[in-house]
Amino acid sequence: MFDLEIPAPAKWCWPTFVVPGQNIKEAIASMPGQYRYSPDQLVKAVEKVVKQGIGSVLLFGQTDGHKDNGGSQAWNDHGAVQQAVRLLKQAFPQLTIITDVCLCAYTDHGHCAPLCADGSLDNDAACECLAKVALSHAAAGADIVAPSAMMDGQIAVIREALSENDFKQTLLMAYSTKFASACYGPFRDAEGSAPQLRPGMPADRKGYQASYANPRNAIMESVLDEAEGADILMVKPALFYLDMIQTLRQRTLLPVAAYNVSGEYSMLIATARQGWGDLDELVRESTMGIVRAGADLIISYWASEYERFFGKA
Numbered sequence: 001m002f003d004l005e006i007p008a009p010a011k012w013c014w015p016t017f018v019v020p021g022q023n024i025k026e027a028i029a030s031m032p033g034q035y036r037y038s039p040d041q042l043v044k045a046v047e048k049v050v051k052q053g054i055g056s057v058l059l060f061g062q063t064d065g066h067k068d069n070g071g072s073q074a075w076n077d078h079g080a081v082q083q084a085v086r087l088l089k090q091a092f093p094q095l096t097i098i099t100d101v102c103l104c105a106y107t108d109h110g111h112c113a114p115l116c117a118d119g120s121l122d123n124d125a126a127c128e129c130l131a132k133v134a135l136s137h138a139a140a141g142a143d144i145v146a147p148s149a150m151m152d153g154q155i156a157v158i159r160e161a162l163s164e165n166d167f168k169q170t171l172l173m174a175y176s177t178k179f180a181s182a183c184y185g186p187f188r189d190a191e192g193s194a195p196q197l198r199p200g201m202p203a204d205r206k207g208y209q210a211s212y213a214n215p216r217n218a219i220m221e222s223v224l225d226e227a228e229g230a231d232i233l234m235v236k237p238a239l240f241y242l243d244m245i246q247t248l249r250q251r252t253l254l255p256v257a258a259y260n261v262s263g264e265y266s267m268l269i270a271t272a273r274q275g276w277g278d279l280d281e282l283v284r285e286s287t288m289g290i291v292r293a294g295a296d297l298i299i300s301y302w303a304s305e306y307e308r309f310f311g312k313a
């Protein structure tokens with residue numbers, strides 16, 4: 001009777017991938033069981049997730065349009081994410097729809113911000129671009145926008161843009177404590193968003209994502225995002241950073257989301273496939289770790305298989 005319980009599916013969020021087109025359901029090789037969907041096929045996949053009681057989805061988009069320095073296709077009102085949000089809102093009015101707000105899947109260099117002529121990141125221009133993305137998602141019907149670019153000041157700029165444009169009900173979930181992690185490999189495969197190597201350009205995202213060796217600074221990022229007006233904070237990844245979830249839970253009164261990322265998902269599957277562990281047990285045990293740490297919202301690819309791993313709600 002004193003055991004902790006895995007949260008009900010309503011406290012879970014399923015992250016998934018939207019691509020332009022129709023009739024597309026493309027397996028992601030490095031994330032077995034997860035797919036890229038065109039908006040029409042996403043509706044079918046989300047139906048299965050909604051039937052299990054999952055409370056929210058988090059959408060990551062892609063474009064088949066022209067990629068440019070500023071990632072302008074990210075705020076195309078007819079983009080795959082914007083279309084998907086409209087379809088999902090119509091089909092599942094109760095579902096909370098969260099959209100990732102970033103530029104890296106839309107820039108021709110794969111960074112989360114436009115680059116200046118000298119190859120450095122243009123932080124302020126990025127914030128303006130991110131605000132346009134957030135507005136186009138909110139206009140399509142997103143309940144929560146989730147900026148993930150880790151640009152300084154992005155939460156304040158987006159908050160202001162939302163309220164100026166009368167999206168006062170739209171919530172802001174900040175990827176507030178997001179580490180430069182080796183656990184994002186399968187995700188970048190899914191999104192085609194690995195930063196490209198070019199002379200003068202940063203080769204990775206360590207310049208704007210938090211260092212795993214500096215936990216106080218990583219928590220400070222969340223504190224700043226809260227001050228800028230975030231409604232929900234996040235720690236990403238989850239399993240390698242359970243201490244950060246616990247610290248942040250104690251530091252803030254806002255809800256704390258934990259993002260159990262692609263690498264954490266795929267490594268359990270790989271272990272099980274090798275015969276080195278039982279997948280169901282691994283998933284349950286690792287998820288309980290996230291619960292013990294104090295996460296209020298679990299963002300996890302396992303959400304699409306909630307019934308299999310955690311039984312019926």
Ligand SMILES: [Zn+2]
Pocket residue numbers: 102103104105111112148149
């Ligand atoms: Zn990004």
